[in-house]
Amino acid sequence: MTASDPLDRYGLAERHLSASALAALAGLRETLDQRIRPLLSDAWERAVMPDAVLDALVPLRLMEPEGVAPDEADSSMFSGFRNFVLARTDASVATLYNAQSGLFRTAVRHGGSVEQAQRWDPLVRSFELRGTFALTEPEHGSDxxxxxxxxxxxxxxxxxIDGEKRWIGGAAAADVLAVFARDEADGHVKAFLVDRDAPGVEIRPLTGKVSLRPMQNAHIVLDGVRVPEERRLQRVESWRDVAGLLRRMRSDVAWIATGLQAGALDAALAYVRRREQFGRPIGGFQLVQEKLARMLGNVTSCLALVTQLSACQDAGEWSDENSALAKMVTAERARETAALAREVLGGNGILLEHDAARFFADAEAVYSYEGTHEINALIVGRSLSGVSAFT
Known part of the structure; x- marks a missing residue:
């Protein structure tokens, strides 16, 4: 990410990140291009996440990159641009990494006591302790x-603990599951770190997905699973505390939605420069250029939106409505941008070898996960009108 990046039109990365942080992201981009991108078409076709993906990413220590000050490494801005770069290559890769660096780490750092966070966070950062965030259930998503x-x-x-969870990303490869359950004594939601191989835990892979295919999602059954009190995350005492965790996570998805758009535009640009029709490259056709300009407009506006959101968060300004607005807008624009990219490629747009097809399909999952368009719209609408429309 530098000012020379044609998709960062206003040089937002250089304006908001140190030289060391930019260098870390450049190293990430190089690793993605050289070691991970060549694996993606086959991984998508077979619906598997190659071990080589994390084998390449973990040594980069992207949650504590060399030379980057700890405050910046932990900032919403750096983690946002990190998700942008990951999603620009592939949304499943970004979702896999963010399951550890965003969802699970947030649960541990902000849901655990000071002592729990101090004990477990270094293990999470290094991937010595791999985890996932188990909230969604078979019959309960938006509600x-x-x-x-x-x-x-x-x-x-x-x-x-007894119950079921569904759509839990990375569960099969996790060491522990951050499971959210309702306390029968007081009716409030609590959170627990459950060993994935504990007696009573059954993890079933979800199959048949047409989006985020390499990302392994699971259905989890918890039947009489016993967890010691010391593994309960001590700062999650009610749904209000869970909502505080989600508020921090929703901005991650907005950055992923923005990076997905940049990847779709990359794919479209690569194609129109080499594809010829009527004796010349299609990149010189007016209708094609209009679509490219619209895509760049979406990327630029969404990147400006998430950058400002992260700047607010790093200044200590956290709000549900701002995170919801960013996720709502970027995910909606992601659908349009990815569809335009597929359209520019014509029939070849549905072939994995040209990359646009992955972004086109994955935009549908990003549009719905971590808060649907409708739920985020109601959060924003409530903040504008002062009246809740939730039922």
Whole structure:
């Protein structure tokens, strides 16, 4: 990410990141191009996430990159641009990494006690402790706040958890699952770190997906799973605390939606420069250039939006409505941008070898996960009108 990047039209990366952070992202981009991009078409075709992906990414230590000050490495701005670069290559790769660096790490750092965070966060940063975020359920997604059905009951210093979770990314490869369950004693939601191989835990892979195919999602059954009190995340005492975690995570998805658009535009530009029709490259056709300009407009406006959101968050300004607005807008624009990229490629736009097809399909998943368009719109609408439309 530099000012010479034609898709960062206003040089936002250089304006907001140090030279060391830019160098770390450049190293990430090089690794993605050389070691991961060549694997993606086959991974998408077979719906598998190659071990080589994390084998290449983990040594980069992107949560504590060399030479980057700790405050910047932990900033919303740096993690945002990191997600942008990852998603620009592939949304499944970005989702896989963010499952650890965003969802699971946020649960540990901000849901755990100071002592828990100090003990576990270094292991999360290094991937010595791999985890995932298990909130969504088979019958409860958008209504999870009031509908969460997984139950936990305490007996002495041990909790017993029963329930099911669904769409949990990276569960099969995780060491622990951050499971959210409703305390039968007080009705409030609590969070627990559950060993994936604990008695009573069953993890079933979801198959048949047409989006984010390499990303492994799972259906999890928890049948009488016993968890010690010391593995309960001590700062999650109610849904309000869970909402605080989600507020921090939603901006990650907005950055992924923006990076996905940049990747789709990269694919379209590469194609129109080499594809010829009527005796000349199609990049010289007026109708094609109009579509490219629209795509760049979407990328530029979304990048400006998420950059400002991260600047606010790094200044200590966190709000549900701002995160929801960013996710809503960027995910909606991602659908349009990816569709335009596929359209520019014509029939070849549905072939994996040209990359646009992956972004086109993946935009549909990004549009819905981490808060649907409708739910985010209601959060924003409530902040504007002062009246809740939730039922």
């Amino acid at each position: 999870i706040a009031g509908g969460l059905a997984t139950r936990a009951r305490r007996q002495g210093d041990t909790w017993t």
